[in-house]
Amino acid sequence: MSNTSFVARELVAERAAPVRSTGFVGFVQTRLLNSPTNILLTVVSLLLLWFTIAPTVKFLLIDAVWQGQDRTACLPENVGHAVGACWPFVQAKFTQFIYGFYPEPERWRVNLTFLLGALLLLPLLIPRLPAKSVNAGLFFLAFPVVAFFLLYGGGINGFGISWAADFLSTVAVHITEIGRRLRSMGLLSDIAVFGDLLRLIGNGIVAFGDGLQLVALPFDWLRNEGVNRGEPVWFELAATTITVSLLVFLSNGHVRNGWRALASTIFIFIGVAAVIALLRLDRGGLPIVDTRLWGGLLVTLVVSITGIVTSMPVGIALALGRRSTIPLIRLFSIAFIEFWRGVPLITVLFFATYMLPLFLPGNFTVDGLVRALIGIALFAGAYNAEVIRGGLQAIPRGQAEAASALGLSWWKTTRLVVMPQALRHVIPGLVNSFIALLKDTSLVSIVALFDLLGQLRASFADPNWSTPTTLFTGFAFTGIMYFVMCFGISRYSLFVEHRLNVHRRS
Amino acid sequence: MATSTEARKPPLQLVAKLRRVLGGQAGWSGFVLQIVFVAALVWIGYEIVENARSNLAAQKIASGFGFLSNTAGFAVSQALIPYSESDTYLQVFFVGLVNTLVVSLIGIFFATIIGFIVGLGRMSPNWLLARIAGGYVELIRNLPLLFQILFWYLAVLATLPQPRQSISLLDSFFLSNRGFGLPKPIGTEAFTAFAVAVIVAIIAALVLRVYARQQLFAKGRVIAVWPATLGLLVGLPLLTALVLGTPVTFEYPVLRGFNFSGGLRVLPEFVALTLALSTYTAAFIAEIVRAGVQSVHKGQSEAGASLGLSRGATLRLIVVPQAMRVILPPLTNQYLNLTKNSSLAVAIGYPDLVSVFAGTTMSQTGQAIEIIAITMAVYLVISLVTSAIMSAYGWRISRSMGA
Numbered sequence: 001m002s003n004t005s006f007v008a009r010e011l012v013a014e015r016a017a018p019v020r021s022t023g024f025v026g027f028v029q030t031r032l033l034n035s036p037t038n039i040l041l042t043v044v045s046l047l048l049l050w051f052t053i054a055p056t057v058k059f060l061l062i063d064a065v066w067q068g069q070d071r072t073a074c075l076p077e078n079v080g081h082a083v084g085a086c087w088p089f090v091q092a093k094f095t096q097f098i099y100g101f102y103p104e105p106e107r108w109r110v111n112l113t114f115l116l117g118a119l120l121l122l123p124l125l126i127p128r129l130p131a132k133s134v135n136a137g138l139f140f141l142a143f144p145v146v147a148f149f150l151l152y153g154g155g156i157n158g159f160g161i162s163w164a165a166d167f168l169s170t171v172a173v174h175i176t177e178i179g180r181r182l183r184s185m186g187l188l189s190d191i192a193v194f195g196d197l198l199r200l201i202g203n204g205i206v207a208f209g210d211g212l213q214l215v216a217l218p219f220d221w222l223r224n225e226g227v228n229r230g231e232p233v234w235f236e237l238a239a240t241t242i243t244v245s246l247l248v249f250l251s252n253g254h255v256r257n258g259w260r261a262l263a264s265t266i267f268i269f270i271g272v273a274a275v276i277a278l279l280r281l282d283r284g285g286l287p288i289v290d291t292r293l294w295g296g297l298l299v300t301l302v303v304s305i306t307g308i309v310t311s312m313p314v315g316i317a318l319a320l321g322r323r324s325t326i327p328l329i330r331l332f333s334i335a336f337i338e339f340w341r342g343v344p345l346i347t348v349l350f351f352a353t354y355m356l357p358l359f360l361p362g363n364f365t366v367d368g369l370v371r372a373l374i375g376i377a378l379f380a381g382a383y384n385a386e387v388i389r390g391g392l393q394a395i396p397r398g399q400a401e402a403a404s405a406l407g408l409s410w411w412k413t414t415r416l417v418v419m420p421q422a423l424r425h426v427i428p429g430l431v432n433s434f435i436a437l438l439k440d441t442s443l444v445s446i447v448a449l450f451d452l453l454g455q456l457r458a459s460f461a462d463p464n465w466s467t468p469t470t471l472f473t474g475f476a477f478t479g480i481m482y483f484v485m486c487f488g489i490s491r492y493s494l495f496v497e498h499r500l501n502v503h504r505r506s
Numbered sequence: 507m508a509t510s511t512e513a514r515k516p517p518l519q520l521v522a523k524l525r526r527v528l529g530g531q532a533g534w535s536g537f538v539l540q541i542v543f544v545a546a547l548v549w550i551g552y553e554i555v556e557n558a559r560s561n562l563a564a565q566k567i568a569s570g571f572g573f574l575s576n577t578a579g580f581a582v583s584q585a586l587i588p589y590s591e592s593d594t595y596l597q598v599f600f601v602g603l604v605n606t607l608v609v610s611l612i613g614i615f616f617a618t619i620i621g622f623i624v625g626l627g628r629m630s631p632n633w634l635l636a637r638i639a640g641g642y643v644e645l646i647r648n649l650p651l652l653f654q655i656l657f658w659y660l661a662v663l664a665t666l667p668q669p670r671q672s673i674s675l676l677d678s679f680f681l682s683n684r685g686f687g688l689p690k691p692i693g694t695e696a697f698t699a700f701a702v703a704v705i706v707a708i709i710a711a712l713v714l715r716v717y718a719r720q721q722l723f724a725k726g727r728v729i730a731v732w733p734a735t736l737g738l739l740v741g742l743p744l745l746t747a748l749v750l751g752t753p754v755t756f757e758y759p760v761l762r763g764f765n766f767s768g769g770l771r772v773l774p775e776f777v778a779l780t781l782a783l784s785t786y787t788a789a790f791i792a793e794i795v796r797a798g799v800q801s802v803h804k805g806q807s808e809a810g811a812s813l814g815l816s817r818g819a820t821l822r823l824i825v826v827p828q829a830m831r832v833i834l835p836p837l838t839n840q841y842l843n844l845t846k847n848s849s850l851a852v853a854i855g856y857p858d859l860v861s862v863f864a865g866t867t868m869s870q871t872g873q874a875i876e877i878i879a880i881t882m883a884v885y886l887v888i889s890l891v892t893s894a895i896m897s898a899y900g901w902r903i904s905r906s907m908g909a
Binding site for chain 1: 536539540543544547549552553554557558560561562564630631632633634635638644645647648649650651652653656657660661664665846847849850852853860864868874875878881882885886889890
């Protein structure tokens with residue numbers, strides 16, 4: 001019988017205690033100094049920090065000059081030691097960095113716009129607060145209009161009826177013109193069948209244009225009525241309110257369920273009336289401040305926020321178009337997206353600034369800022385489209401199939417089932433493209449718009465403030481502003497992402 | 507009530523097919539929608555062309571590409587292909603294109619190196635290093651690129667000392683506010699032979715590698731390639747140099763008057779642009795690298811270790827190829843972005859395509875439509891070609907991994 005059991009004869013030697021991994025000492029031992037390579041890396045890192053952070057802090061705070069009237073305050077010979085940041089320069093140029101050359105007495109308008117925007121945006125960002133849809137509606141639809149009349153000024157001569165009449169008659173005239181040309185080409189054509197076909201199409205188009213003209217007639221008549229009565233804006237507002245409310249009431253299930261929709265429509269029009277009355281839009285409104293005078297942070301925010309707001313619908317439309325089953329629409333969307341994504345933003349801005357005016361009718365001029373905005377909206381829209389498409393692809397087919405099994409139309413399926421989920425999926429991607437947009441708005445300074453960066457460059461040209469450290473101070477200040485904005489947005493997006501993914505964490 | 511179970515007649519195949527072709531899944535309504543859509547597009551296109559024609563006529567600008575053969579008459583501060591003021595706008599276009607490509611390639615080179623270093627640094631077990639790398643990424647990514655370009659150009663390079671007090675290294679590299687001066691290599695008669703030797707060595711090394719691999723797979727013989735490769739790559743060119751004399755001599759920059767003469771002079775605009783482009787793009791590449799390496803499951807490297815592979819071999823043979831699959835597509839995007847961003851050169855006056863062509867040439871000729879169309883087309887072609895190359899490479903990788 002073999003002895004297979006084993007009994008230890010002596011005690012096993014004590015092992016060394018494990019390295020402490022908690023507390024400061026433990027932390028240093030395990031994360032910084034646990035191997036020769038790591039010690040080396042730590043030393044290199046410390047050196048790096050010493051050569052970057054220390055001079056920065058010294059420059060921005062310790063050696064900085066805080067008070068002064070002009071450049072002499074920031075010269076080393078007057079201060080007596082090496083001079084760091086010249087903060088009086090920033091103080092002197094601060095209003096320019098914020099407002100550009102916006103006239104001094106009118107700056108309250110900019111402040112009011114900033115304040116309104118902040119008041120509407122903050123509750124939108126805090127998830128706990130109620131009435132998100134009203135809030136979003138106010139911020140995305142009402143605020144831009146109010147901001148436009150506040151910042152730019154000016155009033156309106158008519159309301160919905162005039163606009164509809166103008167739009168319809170212009171389109172009708174153009175379409176009739178095309179039809180006439182086609183018809184005359186058809187008459188001149190040598191090939192009989194082709195000529196007949198052209199004539200036929202031309203006649204059809206002319207008829208369509210004439211029909212449009214007929215539709216425009218009642219609008220024209222109503223407009224004239226308003227002008228005759230002396231208060232065209234209010235007359236047209238009332239007429240538009242009645243028409244639109246009736247349409248909404250009828251299309252939302254009239255007597256049975258239409259009341260709610262009717263009430264909200266009337267409420268919206270009362271809001272519009274309040275804005276018109278408050279800003280006196282019917283009497284010319286506030287004095288006009290040309291966009292050439294705008295600048296600084298104002299332009300940066302206007303361009304980026306308008307870009308964000310306008311690029312979303314463009315992006316959604318293009319994303320849906322790219323996934324559409326209708327061949328030509330899909331093809332067009334793909335070509336459009338790939339084109340804008342393949343070219344640099346600066347050429348897009350050049351395109352908008354120099355080429356766009358050539359494409360518009362000669363009597364129709366577009367403001368420089370608006371031109372840049374159009375370019376940016378198209379550019380950012382193409383990028384957003386790809387992000388949103390990713391979200392759409394992440395939605396299982398079953399969702400749309402279930403919706404269609406319930407009898408929802410394609411539009412309702414997209415609006416109520418697919419799109420909300422898709423957008424929720426791609427919030428990080430969208431925020432990324434918004435940050436990119438915010439940074440890219442600095443490019444408008446190349447096409448002669450003075451945004452924050454453009455204003456910074458302009459401020460360097462002032463001989464009153466030319467000191468050895470003016471440049472660095474200016475860049476430090478602007479850099480901090482950009483960093484705070486972009487970093488804030490990215491942190492906020494992380495927060496939202498976490499909140500939305502609560503159900504997925506387990 | 508048993509009528510409803512009767513089989514329905516199948517739809518006409520021809521009509522169904524036609525419907526499908528013309529309207530996609532949406533059928534006839536899709537077809538109608540397409541017609542309306544195309545009609546609207548045609549109408550917009552017609553309006554654009556008509557307006558452009560009448561506007562150009564009013565400004566008395568002749569459309570067309572005839573202006574390309576006119577004399578440009580302006581100087582360009584950096585031309586890597588022959589160019590003088592009496593050359594045509596077409597030549598200006600090529601000068602700008604070459605400058606764009608050069609700054610993009612050099613930027614891509616440095617961005618990749620810095621990006622991989624920072625990305626690996628972020629994953630370092632060393633806490634401090636990881637934080638520094640993270641701080642770099644956050645700082646750089648949250649500042650506009652144009653801001654960074656202007657910072658390097660206006661604040662850093664322009665405040666460097668005058669050429670007289672320039673910072674010099676070994677008396678052959680000089681950094682001043684006029685740019686970066688470095689020795690210029692000049693080929694001697696032996697240069698051709700040297701170049702041939704280098705090419706032959708490279709080809710021989712590649713052939714050797716293929717042969718070794720074939721031997722390994724066919725007979726299981728392991729041939730150590732690297733000594734022979736090293737010998738070929740160093741020895742052959744060295745031998746030619748010893749036999750025929752040095753292939754290149756260097757012309758050193760010398761301070762004459764207020765500026766350097768001789769040597770290679772790199773424009774400060776170029777330095778600023780390359781610096782900004784590569785550090786900016788590197789921050790994005792770093793994140794891509796991190797995502798790629800972290801996407802490879804830990805079990806993969808553990809499996810490698812359990813097979814007895816060394817740490818380096820595990821990385822090289824197991825982790826990196828799999829990470830590459832994740833890294834490559836976004837890396838391509840970053841390369842494209844860098845190329846497109848190089849157009850910001852126009853802000854500091856580096857003579858790239860946008861600056862000399864869409865800038866100076868356009869303001870001289872007024873041919874906005876043609877010039878912007880050409881410029882956009884060039885970037886589109888660059889984008890498409892780059893993504894084609896990269897997707898071919900990605901396809902190769904995915905094929906070699908059987909996935």
